[in-house]
Amino acid sequence: DQQVKQNSPSLSVQEGRISILNCDYTNSMFDYFLWYKKYPAEGPTFLISISSIKDKNEDGRFTVFLNKSAKHLSLHIVPSQPGDSAVYFCAASDRAAGNKLTFGGGTRVLVKP
Amino acid sequence: NAGVTQTPKFRILKIGQSMTLQCTQDMNHNYMYWYRQDPGMGLKLIYYSVGAGITDKGEVPNGYNVSRSTTEDFPLRLELAAPSQTSVYFCASSDGTGVSNEQFFGPGTRLTVL
Numbered sequence: 143d144q145q146v147k148q149n150s151p152s153l154s155v156q157e158g159r160i161s162i163l164n165c166d167y168t169n170s171m172f173d174y175f176l177w178y179k180k181y182p183a184e185g186p187t188f189l190i191s192i193s194s195i196k197d198k199n200e201d202g203r204f205t206v207f208l209n210k211s212a213k214h215l216s217l218h219i220v221p222s223q224p225g226d227s228a229v230y231f232c233a234a235s236d237r238a239a240g241n242k243l244t245f246g247g248g249t250r251v252l253v254k255p
Numbered sequence: 256n257a258g259v260t261q262t263p264k265f266r267i268l269k270i271g272q273s274m275t276l277q278c279t280q281d282m283n284h285n286y287m288y289w290y291r292q293d294p295g296m297g298l299k300l301i302y303y304s305v306g307a308g309i310t311d312k313g314e315v316p317n318g319y320n321v322s323r324s325t326t327e328d329f330p331l332r333l334e335l336a337a338p339s340q341t342s343v344y345f346c347a348s349s350d351g352t353g354v355s356n357e358q359f360f361g362p363g364t365r366l367t368v369l
Contacts, residue, residue, distance in 0.1 A: 244300075
């Protein structure tokens, strides 16, 4: 029973264009959502997060959108750069339950020069 | 700050052997976590701790044990290694009080059980 799903295992995009990564969740108790980026042979690194009381959070080239009614969030990367090529994980947290993160399966992004 | 460090980086075990994966953080974080990542999959929580002396099970705890005697260290013990435990193991920490709930991850330990 996957509570957090990333339905697109991979995404290929041209440098300079927009990358859109999607994530769906089922647990209505989740109140915080995070995106992590992972390069091979390294640990995940935090990218951006959003609280359930907001519908948008922006940090430079990265914007996360949250649609609570649809239990859906997305990460937009504009413009995409070759260094953005990595695996991106969506994660969700119920902060009242030990700050544990539940991860999606990841989306591998390839940005072509 | 070194952040979260993990040792060893790689290890090959035979079925039935035991080992301890070490994890240390120097950020004075109360919360620490162990995850495993199987090929092509997301991370799954094995155990977590909200402070020294307090541990609790995550989603996939079977076959593992943990202890938390200090704030800095959170070792993960495999008692009888099985091929199903072949995975990459990540340790993480967070202060547990921040608004962002960000967890900081170590570089991982790649374990193969043959």
